[in-house]
Amino acid sequence: MHHVTITFAGLIPGLNKLPVHIGNAILIALIIIVMVLVGTARIRKGNVEDVLVPEGKFSLQNLLETMVEMILKLISDTMGAEIARDYMFIIGGSAFFILFSNVSGLVPGFVPPTDNLNTTAACALTVFFLTHYFGWKEHGVKYLRQFTGPFLWLSPLMIPIEIIGHLARPMSLSLRLFGNIMGDHLVAAIFFMLAPLFVPVPLAFLGLFVAFVQTFVFILLSMAYFSGAISHDH
Secondary structure (H helix, E strand, C coil): CCCCCCCCHHHCCCHHHCCHHHHHHHHHHHHHHHHHHHHCHHHHHCCHHHHHCCCCCCCHHHHHHHHHHHHHHHHHHHHCHHHCHHHHHHHHHHHHHHHHHHHHCCCCCCCCHHHCHHHHHHHHHHHHHHHHHHHHHHHHHHHHHHHCCCCHHHHHHHHHHHHHHHHHHHHHHHHHHHHHHHHHHHHHHHHHHHCCCCCHHHHHHHHHHHHHHHHHHHHHHHHHHHHHHHCCCC
């Protein structure tokens, strides 16, 4: 007898015909879009003075502004303040999607999309291709020199090494994120079945910690790859 997991995405027409990880990924993306639209409603409707003055109480807008400011500061400290806003779209988008996907595993009825290797591989490949796009955009054809090493006579040795090293990046990003989230989700499910009355609360805090750490590691490595691609030092 097969065990069937009931998820929120599986209850939505259209999404219930898709694989579980794709349906949940789309649902997470829709939730983020709705949160952004609701959180920025005051910005779109209010005047400049009202928008610049923070609300005196907790609100979705304050939460989103805090998250965006933290991500922007992290990019500024890692890649430089002068280019931080240029990379906010990919780093911020990755941070929101991965964090919400990871945290969704703590909510009954959700299966974290990052619990599936296909999702994490898609995120990693996005970073991989954008890394080389940014590098080519910054350096042009000179970007290929990084694969040949400091001397042309070393290129027969350096080119295979560099190619293997670059191909290992998306594998590392995807497997690390997938393995940690799948492991955390699996351990939580096992302990919940063994001791449903006592285990959920401490495991929820552990799961929340893992969700934030894995999001931070993913975007930090992504910024390191981007910085290396656009750097003029080499």
